[in-house]
Amino acid sequence: MAIQLPKIIEHFIGNAALTCDEIGESPCDVYSFKRGNGRFFLKICPAILAPTTYSVSREAHVLSWLSGRLSVPEVVAVASNAEGEFMITRCVKGEPLQALINEPSTIVTLFSEALHQLNAVPIFDCPFDSSAKYRLKELGYLVAHALGEASYNLQKWPYLHSLQDLLSHLHNTLPTEQRVFSHGDLCAANVFVDAQDNLHFIDLGRGGVADRWLDIALVHRNLLRDTNADVASEFLEGLGIGDNPAKREFFEQLDELF
Template identity: 60%
Template sequence: MPFELPRTITRFIGDAPLIADDVGESPCDVFSFTRGNDRFFLKTCAAIYAPTTYSVLREARVLQWVDGHLSVPEVAVIAQSADGEFMITRCVPGAPIQVRIDEPGTLSALFHEALRQLQSVPIAGCPFDSSVSQRLNELEYLLAHDLCAQEPEPHPWPDLNSPEQLLAHLHAARPKEDPVFSHGDLCDTNVFVDTQDRLHFIDLGRGGIADRWLDIAFAQRNLREDISEQSAQDFLDRLGEPDKPAKREFFEQLDELF
Protein backbone atom coordinates (compact mmCIF):
# COMPACT_ATOMS: atom_id res chain seq x y z
CA MET A 1 0.00 0.00 0.00
CA PRO A 2 1.64 3.25 -1.13
CA PHE A 3 -0.29 5.47 1.32
CA GLU A 4 -1.49 5.46 4.87
CA LEU A 5 -5.20 4.80 4.60
CA PRO A 6 -7.73 7.21 6.13
CA ARG A 7 -9.60 5.88 9.14
CA THR A 8 -12.94 5.70 7.31
CA ILE A 9 -11.33 3.37 4.78
CA THR A 10 -9.60 1.12 7.32
CA ARG A 11 -12.80 0.85 9.38
CA PHE A 12 -14.70 -0.42 6.35
CA ILE A 13 -11.98 -2.90 5.35
CA GLY A 14 -11.47 -4.22 8.87
CA ASP A 15 -9.20 -7.25 9.01
CA ALA A 16 -9.84 -8.32 5.42
CA PRO A 17 -6.64 -8.92 3.43
CA LEU A 18 -6.11 -6.63 0.44
CA ILE A 19 -5.28 -8.39 -2.84
CA ALA A 20 -3.52 -6.25 -5.46
CA ASP A 21 -5.23 -6.03 -8.86
CA ASP A 22 -2.64 -5.68 -11.63
CA VAL A 23 -5.06 -5.30 -14.57
CA GLY A 24 -4.72 -2.05 -16.51
CA GLU A 25 -2.08 0.63 -16.99
CA SER A 26 -3.52 3.39 -14.81
CA PRO A 27 -1.30 4.98 -12.14
CA CYS A 28 -4.06 4.24 -9.65
CA ASP A 29 -3.60 1.33 -7.25
CA VAL A 30 -6.47 -1.14 -6.99
CA PHE A 31 -7.03 -3.85 -4.36
CA SER A 32 -9.87 -6.30 -3.86
CA PHE A 33 -11.14 -7.59 -0.54
CA THR A 34 -14.09 -9.52 0.86
CA ARG A 35 -16.43 -8.28 3.57
CA GLY A 36 -19.02 -10.81 4.63
CA ASN A 37 -20.40 -12.32 1.43
CA ASP A 38 -19.58 -9.29 -0.70
CA ARG A 39 -16.49 -8.43 -2.73
CA PHE A 40 -15.24 -4.85 -2.84
CA PHE A 41 -12.48 -2.85 -4.52
CA LEU A 42 -10.29 -0.18 -2.97
CA LYS A 43 -8.94 2.31 -5.51
CA THR A 44 -6.36 4.96 -4.65
CA CYS A 45 -4.51 7.69 -6.49
CA ALA A 46 -1.74 10.07 -5.44
CA ALA A 47 -2.76 13.66 -4.74
CA ILE A 48 -0.87 14.93 -7.79
CA TYR A 49 -3.46 13.22 -10.01
CA ALA A 50 -6.39 15.10 -8.45
CA PRO A 51 -6.74 17.57 -11.39
CA THR A 52 -6.89 14.73 -13.93
CA THR A 53 -9.26 11.98 -15.00
CA TYR A 54 -7.16 9.61 -12.89
CA SER A 55 -8.74 11.27 -9.86
CA VAL A 56 -10.50 8.68 -7.73
CA LEU A 57 -12.89 11.27 -6.32
CA ARG A 58 -13.84 12.35 -9.84
CA GLU A 59 -14.61 8.74 -10.69
CA ALA A 60 -16.72 8.39 -7.55
CA ARG A 61 -18.74 11.46 -8.55
CA VAL A 62 -19.22 10.10 -12.07
CA LEU A 63 -20.46 6.77 -10.68
CA GLN A 64 -22.89 8.50 -8.34
CA TRP A 65 -24.19 10.81 -11.07
CA VAL A 66 -24.70 8.12 -13.72
CA ASP A 67 -26.25 5.59 -11.32
CA GLY A 68 -29.84 5.11 -12.41
CA HIS A 69 -28.94 5.46 -16.07
CA LEU A 70 -26.33 2.70 -16.22
CA SER A 71 -25.45 -0.26 -14.03
CA VAL A 72 -22.22 0.82 -12.32
CA PRO A 73 -20.43 -0.08 -9.09
CA GLU A 74 -22.00 1.14 -5.87
CA VAL A 75 -19.74 3.66 -4.13
CA ALA A 76 -19.45 2.53 -0.53
CA VAL A 77 -16.83 4.92 0.92
CA ILE A 78 -14.79 7.86 -0.35
CA ALA A 79 -11.99 9.67 1.48
CA GLN A 80 -9.17 12.10 0.90
CA SER A 81 -5.90 12.89 2.62
CA ALA A 82 -2.80 14.96 1.96
CA ASP A 83 -1.35 11.88 0.25
CA GLY A 84 -4.16 11.02 -2.11
CA GLU A 85 -7.73 10.01 -2.83
CA PHE A 86 -9.52 6.80 -1.91
CA MET A 87 -12.70 5.01 -2.97
CA ILE A 88 -14.30 1.70 -2.08
CA THR A 89 -16.83 0.24 -4.51
CA ARG A 90 -18.89 -2.94 -4.50
CA CYS A 91 -18.01 -5.49 -7.18
CA VAL A 92 -20.44 -5.63 -10.11
CA PRO A 93 -21.92 -9.00 -11.09
CA GLY A 94 -20.82 -11.07 -14.05
CA ALA A 95 -17.51 -11.21 -15.87
CA PRO A 96 -15.71 -8.91 -18.33
CA ILE A 97 -17.05 -9.21 -21.86
CA GLN A 98 -13.51 -10.27 -22.70
CA VAL A 99 -14.69 -13.80 -21.81
CA ARG A 100 -16.57 -13.76 -25.15
CA ILE A 101 -13.39 -13.15 -27.16
CA ASP A 102 -13.77 -16.54 -28.86
CA GLU A 103 -17.18 -15.40 -30.13
CA PRO A 104 -16.36 -12.33 -32.26
CA GLY A 105 -19.97 -11.72 -33.29
CA THR A 106 -21.17 -11.84 -29.69
CA LEU A 107 -18.38 -9.55 -28.47
CA SER A 108 -19.15 -7.06 -31.22
CA ALA A 109 -22.85 -7.13 -30.34
CA LEU A 110 -22.03 -6.50 -26.68
CA PHE A 111 -19.93 -3.48 -27.67
CA HIS A 112 -22.84 -2.17 -29.73
CA GLU A 113 -25.18 -2.58 -26.78
CA ALA A 114 -22.67 -0.84 -24.53
CA LEU A 115 -22.52 2.09 -26.94
CA ARG A 116 -26.30 2.26 -27.11
CA GLN A 117 -26.62 2.41 -23.34
CA LEU A 118 -23.83 4.94 -22.88
CA GLN A 119 -25.08 7.26 -25.60
CA SER A 120 -28.63 7.06 -24.23
CA VAL A 121 -27.56 8.76 -20.98
CA PRO A 122 -28.98 12.30 -21.05
CA ILE A 123 -26.21 14.90 -21.05
CA ALA A 124 -28.35 17.85 -20.03
CA GLY A 125 -26.97 18.87 -16.65
CA CYS A 126 -24.03 16.45 -16.82
CA PRO A 127 -21.24 18.16 -14.83
CA PHE A 128 -18.38 16.11 -16.28
CA ASP A 129 -16.43 17.60 -19.16
CA SER A 130 -14.40 15.03 -21.08
CA SER A 131 -14.17 17.06 -24.27
CA VAL A 132 -11.09 17.30 -26.44
CA SER A 133 -10.19 20.67 -24.93
CA GLN A 134 -10.35 19.29 -21.41
CA ARG A 135 -8.34 16.18 -22.29
CA LEU A 136 -5.65 18.23 -24.06
CA ASN A 137 -5.37 20.46 -20.98
CA GLU A 138 -5.03 17.30 -18.91
CA LEU A 139 -2.32 15.96 -21.20
CA GLU A 140 -0.37 19.21 -20.88
CA TYR A 141 -0.61 18.90 -17.09
CA LEU A 142 0.64 15.31 -17.15
CA LEU A 143 3.54 16.20 -19.43
CA ALA A 144 4.48 19.22 -17.30
CA HIS A 145 4.62 17.00 -14.20
CA ASP A 146 6.37 14.10 -15.94
CA LEU A 147 3.40 11.84 -15.30
CA CYS A 148 2.78 10.22 -18.67
CA ALA A 149 4.48 7.89 -21.08
CA GLN A 150 7.42 9.72 -22.61
CA GLU A 151 7.60 7.72 -25.82
CA PRO A 152 4.55 7.25 -28.02
CA GLU A 153 4.47 3.96 -29.85
CA PRO A 154 6.70 4.33 -32.91
CA HIS A 155 4.83 2.15 -35.38
CA PRO A 156 1.37 3.72 -35.84
CA TRP A 157 2.53 7.30 -36.52
CA PRO A 158 6.25 7.37 -37.32
CA ASP A 159 6.21 11.12 -37.99
CA LEU A 160 5.24 11.80 -34.35
CA ASN A 161 8.50 11.07 -32.58
CA SER A 162 8.03 12.81 -29.24
CA PRO A 163 5.25 13.65 -26.78
CA GLU A 164 5.61 17.32 -27.75
CA GLN A 165 5.12 16.55 -31.44
CA LEU A 166 2.11 14.41 -30.66
CA LEU A 167 0.56 17.12 -28.49
CA ALA A 168 1.10 19.79 -31.17
CA HIS A 169 -0.46 17.49 -33.76
CA LEU A 170 -3.48 16.87 -31.55
CA HIS A 171 -4.06 20.60 -31.08
CA ALA A 172 -3.88 21.11 -34.84
CA ALA A 173 -6.12 18.14 -35.68
CA ARG A 174 -8.94 18.78 -33.18
CA PRO A 175 -12.20 17.54 -34.70
CA LYS A 176 -15.63 19.12 -34.49
CA GLU A 177 -17.33 17.24 -31.65
CA ASP A 178 -20.69 15.49 -31.51
CA PRO A 179 -21.30 15.36 -27.75
CA VAL A 180 -22.77 12.36 -25.94
CA PHE A 181 -22.14 10.71 -22.60
CA SER A 182 -18.93 8.74 -23.04
CA HIS A 183 -17.29 6.04 -20.98
CA GLY A 184 -13.89 7.38 -21.98
CA ASP A 185 -12.06 4.03 -21.81
CA LEU A 186 -14.41 1.56 -23.42
CA CYS A 187 -12.75 -1.84 -23.72
CA ASP A 188 -13.58 -5.47 -23.07
CA THR A 189 -12.28 -5.40 -19.49
CA ASN A 190 -14.33 -2.34 -18.47
CA VAL A 191 -17.72 -3.78 -19.43
CA PHE A 192 -19.11 -6.79 -17.56
CA VAL A 193 -21.90 -9.09 -18.65
CA ASP A 194 -23.94 -11.18 -16.23
CA THR A 195 -25.82 -14.44 -16.71
CA GLN A 196 -28.88 -12.54 -17.98
CA ASP A 197 -26.71 -10.69 -20.55
CA ARG A 198 -27.11 -7.41 -18.66
CA LEU A 199 -24.19 -5.02 -18.93
CA HIS A 200 -22.34 -3.34 -16.07
CA PHE A 201 -19.71 -0.62 -16.49
CA ILE A 202 -16.55 -0.07 -14.42
CA ASP A 203 -13.56 2.33 -14.52
CA LEU A 204 -15.49 5.46 -15.42
CA GLY A 205 -12.83 7.95 -14.34
CA ARG A 206 -12.86 9.51 -17.82
CA GLY A 207 -16.64 9.41 -18.06
CA GLY A 208 -18.42 12.56 -19.14
CA ILE A 209 -19.48 14.57 -22.15
CA ALA A 210 -17.25 13.76 -25.12
CA ASP A 211 -17.46 13.06 -28.82
CA ARG A 212 -19.46 9.96 -29.66
CA TRP A 213 -16.61 8.55 -31.77
CA LEU A 214 -14.28 8.32 -28.79
CA ASP A 215 -15.96 5.18 -27.45
CA ILE A 216 -16.47 3.82 -30.97
CA ALA A 217 -12.75 4.24 -31.67
CA PHE A 218 -11.75 2.37 -28.53
CA ALA A 219 -14.15 -0.51 -29.17
CA GLN A 220 -12.99 -0.81 -32.78
CA ARG A 221 -9.34 -0.78 -31.69
CA ASN A 222 -10.07 -3.49 -29.11
CA LEU A 223 -11.59 -5.76 -31.75
CA ARG A 224 -8.87 -4.97 -34.29
CA GLU A 225 -6.00 -5.72 -31.93
CA ASP A 226 -7.48 -8.66 -30.01
CA ILE A 227 -9.48 -10.45 -32.72
CA SER A 228 -8.98 -9.33 -36.33
CA GLU A 229 -9.24 -6.50 -38.83
CA GLN A 230 -12.34 -8.18 -40.23
CA SER A 231 -14.06 -8.26 -36.85
CA ALA A 232 -13.28 -4.58 -36.38
CA GLN A 233 -14.66 -3.77 -39.83
CA ASP A 234 -17.82 -5.78 -39.17
CA PHE A 235 -18.29 -3.76 -35.98
CA LEU A 236 -18.06 -0.50 -37.93
CA ASP A 237 -20.41 -1.78 -40.64
CA ARG A 238 -23.06 -2.53 -38.00
CA LEU A 239 -23.07 1.09 -36.87
CA GLY A 240 -25.33 1.89 -39.81
CA GLU A 241 -23.53 5.15 -40.60
CA PRO A 242 -20.40 6.21 -42.50
CA ASP A 243 -17.11 5.52 -40.77
CA LYS A 244 -15.02 8.47 -39.60
CA PRO A 245 -11.47 7.11 -39.69
CA ALA A 246 -9.89 10.52 -39.05
CA LYS A 247 -11.82 10.84 -35.80
CA ARG A 248 -10.97 7.30 -34.77
CA GLU A 249 -7.30 7.92 -35.38
CA PHE A 250 -7.43 11.20 -33.46
CA PHE A 251 -8.84 9.53 -30.35
CA GLU A 252 -6.32 6.70 -30.56
CA GLN A 253 -3.55 9.29 -30.76
CA LEU A 254 -5.05 11.23 -27.84
CA ASP A 255 -4.91 8.05 -25.78
CA GLU A 256 -1.28 7.32 -26.66
CA LEU A 257 0.34 9.12 -23.72
CA PHE A 258 -2.22 8.15 -21.07
Protein backbone atom coordinates (compact mmCIF):
# COMPACT_ATOMS: atom_id res chain seq x y z
CA MET A 1 0.00 0.00 0.00
CA ALA A 2 1.50 3.33 -1.09
CA ILE A 3 -0.36 5.39 1.51
CA GLN A 4 1.22 5.92 4.92
CA LEU A 5 -0.94 4.42 7.67
CA PRO A 6 -1.15 6.03 11.13
CA LYS A 7 0.75 4.03 13.76
CA ILE A 8 -2.35 2.84 15.63
CA ILE A 9 -3.85 1.51 12.39
CA GLU A 10 -0.59 -0.06 11.23
CA HIS A 11 -0.07 -1.70 14.62
CA PHE A 12 -3.53 -3.30 14.69
CA ILE A 13 -3.20 -4.70 11.15
CA GLY A 14 0.29 -6.03 11.81
CA ASN A 15 1.33 -8.54 9.16
CA ALA A 16 -2.21 -9.36 8.07
CA ALA A 17 -2.84 -9.43 4.32
CA LEU A 18 -5.16 -6.68 3.10
CA THR A 19 -7.74 -7.66 0.48
CA CYS A 20 -9.28 -4.83 -1.52
CA ASP A 21 -13.08 -4.78 -1.27
CA GLU A 22 -14.47 -3.78 -4.67
CA ILE A 23 -18.17 -3.81 -3.70
CA GLY A 24 -19.79 -0.39 -3.58
CA GLU A 25 -19.27 2.91 -5.34
CA SER A 26 -17.76 5.01 -2.56
CA PRO A 27 -14.55 6.94 -3.33
CA CYS A 28 -13.20 5.59 -0.03
CA ASP A 29 -10.90 2.58 -0.23
CA VAL A 30 -11.98 -0.47 1.77
CA TYR A 31 -9.84 -3.51 2.65
CA SER A 32 -10.69 -6.64 4.61
CA PHE A 33 -8.22 -8.57 6.73
CA LYS A 34 -8.11 -11.26 9.39
CA ARG A 35 -6.63 -10.99 12.85
CA GLY A 36 -6.81 -14.07 15.03
CA ASN A 37 -10.29 -15.51 14.61
CA GLY A 38 -11.82 -12.16 13.66
CA ARG A 39 -12.41 -10.44 10.33
CA PHE A 40 -12.04 -6.69 10.07
CA PHE A 41 -12.35 -3.85 7.58
CA LEU A 42 -10.05 -0.91 7.02
CA LYS A 43 -11.75 2.10 5.44
CA ILE A 44 -9.73 5.05 4.15
CA CYS A 45 -11.17 8.46 3.32
CA PRO A 46 -8.91 10.82 1.31
CA ALA A 47 -8.26 14.12 3.12
CA ILE A 48 -10.17 16.17 0.53
CA LEU A 49 -13.35 14.21 1.36
CA ALA A 50 -13.05 14.69 5.13
CA PRO A 51 -15.57 17.61 5.17
CA THR A 52 -18.25 15.37 3.61
CA THR A 53 -20.34 12.39 4.68
CA TYR A 54 -17.67 10.17 3.14
CA SER A 55 -15.62 11.02 6.24
CA VAL A 56 -14.79 7.89 8.22
CA SER A 57 -14.26 10.03 11.30
CA ARG A 58 -17.91 11.09 11.00
CA GLU A 59 -18.93 7.49 10.38
CA ALA A 60 -17.04 6.32 13.47
CA HIS A 61 -18.90 8.88 15.58
CA VAL A 62 -22.23 7.77 14.09
CA LEU A 63 -21.43 4.11 14.80
CA SER A 64 -20.38 4.88 18.37
CA TRP A 65 -23.57 6.87 18.99
CA LEU A 66 -25.70 4.07 17.52
CA SER A 67 -24.09 1.37 19.67
CA GLY A 68 -26.88 0.03 21.88
CA ARG A 69 -29.51 1.61 19.63
CA LEU A 70 -28.95 -0.49 16.48
CA SER A 71 -26.74 -3.42 15.57
CA VAL A 72 -23.78 -1.77 13.83
CA PRO A 73 -20.10 -2.62 13.39
CA GLU A 74 -17.81 -2.25 16.37
CA VAL A 75 -15.31 0.56 15.85
CA VAL A 76 -11.86 -0.78 16.70
CA ALA A 77 -9.63 2.16 15.79
CA VAL A 78 -9.85 5.61 14.19
CA ALA A 79 -6.99 7.87 13.18
CA SER A 80 -6.00 10.52 10.66
CA ASN A 81 -2.93 12.04 9.06
CA ALA A 82 -2.19 14.46 6.22
CA GLU A 83 -3.32 11.86 3.68
CA GLY A 84 -6.75 11.17 5.10
CA GLU A 85 -8.87 9.45 7.72
CA PHE A 86 -8.68 5.77 8.68
CA MET A 87 -11.13 3.51 10.48
CA ILE A 88 -11.03 -0.18 11.42
CA THR A 89 -14.30 -1.96 12.19
CA ARG A 90 -15.14 -5.53 13.09
CA CYS A 91 -17.13 -7.50 10.50
CA VAL A 92 -20.84 -7.90 11.27
CA LYS A 93 -22.61 -11.24 11.26
CA GLY A 94 -24.68 -12.73 8.45
CA GLU A 95 -25.00 -11.99 4.76
CA PRO A 96 -26.13 -8.87 2.89
CA LEU A 97 -29.73 -8.63 1.77
CA GLN A 98 -28.33 -8.62 -1.77
CA ALA A 99 -27.82 -12.38 -1.36
CA LEU A 100 -31.62 -12.72 -1.01
CA ILE A 101 -32.51 -10.59 -4.01
CA ASN A 102 -34.16 -13.58 -5.72
CA GLU A 103 -36.51 -14.04 -2.75
CA PRO A 104 -38.80 -11.01 -3.22
CA SER A 105 -41.16 -11.54 -0.30
CA THR A 106 -38.28 -12.11 2.10
CA ILE A 107 -36.32 -9.06 1.00
CA VAL A 108 -39.41 -6.82 1.16
CA THR A 109 -40.09 -8.00 4.70
CA LEU A 110 -36.48 -7.43 5.76
CA PHE A 111 -36.27 -3.98 4.18
CA SER A 112 -39.50 -3.01 5.96
CA GLU A 113 -38.06 -4.22 9.25
CA ALA A 114 -34.84 -2.32 8.56
CA LEU A 115 -36.80 0.90 8.09
CA HIS A 116 -38.79 0.24 11.25
CA GLN A 117 -35.61 -0.22 13.30
CA LEU A 118 -33.93 2.88 11.85
CA ASN A 119 -36.97 5.11 12.32
CA ALA A 120 -37.42 3.84 15.89
CA VAL A 121 -34.07 5.35 16.93
CA PRO A 122 -34.91 8.41 19.09
CA ILE A 123 -33.60 11.62 17.53
CA PHE A 124 -34.07 14.11 20.38
CA ASP A 125 -30.35 13.90 21.23
CA CYS A 126 -28.99 12.85 17.82
CA PRO A 127 -26.04 15.14 16.94
CA PHE A 128 -25.89 14.22 13.25
CA ASP A 129 -27.57 16.42 10.65
CA SER A 130 -28.32 14.59 7.39
CA SER A 131 -31.11 16.89 6.25
CA ALA A 132 -31.66 17.75 2.60
CA LYS A 133 -30.30 21.25 3.23
CA TYR A 134 -27.13 19.84 4.78
CA ARG A 135 -26.68 17.34 1.96
CA LEU A 136 -27.16 20.06 -0.69
CA LYS A 137 -24.41 22.09 0.98
CA GLU A 138 -22.22 18.98 0.87
CA LEU A 139 -23.10 18.46 -2.79
CA GLY A 140 -21.97 22.02 -3.52
CA TYR A 141 -18.58 21.19 -2.00
CA LEU A 142 -18.26 18.00 -4.05
CA VAL A 143 -19.15 19.76 -7.31
CA ALA A 144 -16.82 22.70 -6.57
CA HIS A 145 -13.93 20.26 -6.09
CA ALA A 146 -14.89 18.04 -9.05
CA LEU A 147 -15.62 15.17 -6.65
CA GLY A 148 -19.23 14.47 -7.60
CA GLU A 149 -20.28 11.27 -9.35
CA ALA A 150 -19.09 11.65 -12.95
CA SER A 151 -21.42 9.03 -14.43
CA TYR A 152 -24.70 10.64 -13.39
CA ASN A 153 -27.72 9.90 -15.57
CA LEU A 154 -30.53 12.41 -16.07
CA GLN A 155 -32.40 10.54 -18.81
CA LYS A 156 -35.36 9.58 -16.64
CA TRP A 157 -35.93 13.26 -15.85
CA PRO A 158 -36.34 14.80 -19.33
CA TYR A 159 -36.78 18.30 -17.92
CA LEU A 160 -33.18 18.20 -16.63
CA HIS A 161 -30.50 18.71 -19.26
CA SER A 162 -27.34 19.47 -17.30
CA LEU A 163 -25.63 19.28 -13.93
CA GLN A 164 -26.60 22.90 -13.28
CA ASP A 165 -30.24 22.08 -14.09
CA LEU A 166 -30.14 19.32 -11.49
CA LEU A 167 -28.56 21.50 -8.81
CA SER A 168 -30.99 24.37 -9.40
CA HIS A 169 -33.96 22.00 -9.39
CA LEU A 170 -32.88 20.45 -6.08
CA HIS A 171 -32.57 23.85 -4.44
CA ASN A 172 -35.95 24.93 -5.80
CA THR A 173 -37.77 21.77 -4.67
CA LEU A 174 -36.28 21.40 -1.18
CA PRO A 175 -38.98 19.53 0.74
CA THR A 176 -40.45 20.11 4.17
CA GLU A 177 -39.01 17.20 6.11
CA GLN A 178 -40.58 14.66 8.43
CA ARG A 179 -37.59 14.03 10.64
CA VAL A 180 -36.49 10.52 11.64
CA PHE A 181 -33.18 8.76 12.06
CA SER A 182 -32.03 7.83 8.54
CA HIS A 183 -29.37 5.44 7.32
CA GLY A 184 -28.68 7.75 4.39
CA ASP A 185 -27.54 5.03 1.99
CA LEU A 186 -30.00 2.23 2.61
CA CYS A 187 -29.65 -0.56 0.06
CA ALA A 188 -29.32 -4.34 -0.12
CA ALA A 189 -25.53 -4.16 0.28
CA ASN A 190 -25.68 -2.17 3.51
CA VAL A 191 -28.03 -4.35 5.57
CA PHE A 192 -27.01 -7.82 6.75
CA VAL A 193 -29.21 -10.56 8.16
CA ASP A 194 -27.89 -13.40 10.30
CA ALA A 195 -29.12 -16.95 10.87
CA GLN A 196 -31.50 -15.75 13.61
CA ASP A 197 -33.00 -13.08 11.27
CA ASN A 198 -31.32 -10.26 13.20
CA LEU A 199 -30.44 -7.22 11.11
CA HIS A 200 -27.06 -5.47 11.12
CA PHE A 201 -26.34 -2.11 9.44
CA ILE A 202 -23.09 -0.99 7.79
CA ASP A 203 -21.82 2.07 5.87
CA LEU A 204 -23.48 4.66 8.06
CA GLY A 205 -21.39 7.70 7.17
CA ARG A 206 -24.55 9.52 6.05
CA GLY A 207 -26.54 8.42 9.07
CA GLY A 208 -28.39 11.13 10.96
CA VAL A 209 -31.60 13.10 11.19
CA ALA A 210 -33.28 13.37 7.79
CA ASP A 211 -36.63 13.02 6.08
CA ARG A 212 -38.17 9.55 6.33
CA TRP A 213 -38.54 9.39 2.54
CA LEU A 214 -34.79 9.46 1.96
CA ASP A 215 -34.35 5.83 2.97
CA ILE A 216 -37.66 4.80 1.40
CA ALA A 217 -36.69 6.32 -1.94
CA LEU A 218 -33.34 4.54 -2.03
CA VAL A 219 -34.85 1.16 -1.13
CA HIS A 220 -37.57 1.60 -3.76
CA ARG A 221 -34.93 2.42 -6.38
CA ASN A 222 -32.85 -0.58 -5.30
CA LEU A 223 -35.84 -2.92 -5.70
CA LEU A 224 -36.75 -1.44 -9.10
CA ARG A 225 -33.22 -2.04 -10.35
CA ASP A 226 -32.62 -5.48 -8.88
CA THR A 227 -36.11 -7.04 -8.90
CA ASN A 228 -39.10 -5.48 -10.67
CA ALA A 229 -41.80 -2.82 -10.38
CA ASP A 230 -44.25 -5.18 -8.66
CA VAL A 231 -41.83 -5.93 -5.84
CA ALA A 232 -40.98 -2.24 -5.46
CA SER A 233 -44.69 -1.40 -5.28
CA GLU A 234 -45.27 -4.17 -2.74
CA PHE A 235 -42.61 -2.59 -0.55
CA LEU A 236 -44.25 0.85 -0.73
CA GLU A 237 -47.74 -0.51 -0.10
CA GLY A 238 -46.53 -2.51 2.88
CA LEU A 239 -45.37 0.64 4.65
CA GLY A 240 -48.99 1.67 5.09
CA ILE A 241 -48.32 5.41 4.79
CA GLY A 242 -49.25 6.08 1.17
CA ASP A 243 -46.81 7.01 -1.56
CA ASN A 244 -45.05 10.35 -1.96
CA PRO A 245 -43.65 10.36 -5.53
CA ALA A 246 -42.40 13.96 -5.27
CA LYS A 247 -40.19 13.18 -2.28
CA ARG A 248 -39.01 9.91 -3.77
CA GLU A 249 -37.96 11.77 -6.91
CA PHE A 250 -36.20 14.52 -4.93
CA PHE A 251 -34.10 12.07 -2.93
CA GLU A 252 -33.25 9.97 -5.99
CA GLN A 253 -32.09 13.12 -7.75
CA LEU A 254 -30.10 14.22 -4.70
CA ASP A 255 -28.35 10.85 -4.61
CA GLU A 256 -27.49 10.92 -8.33
CA LEU A 257 -24.24 12.83 -7.79
CA PHE A 258 -23.05 10.77 -4.79
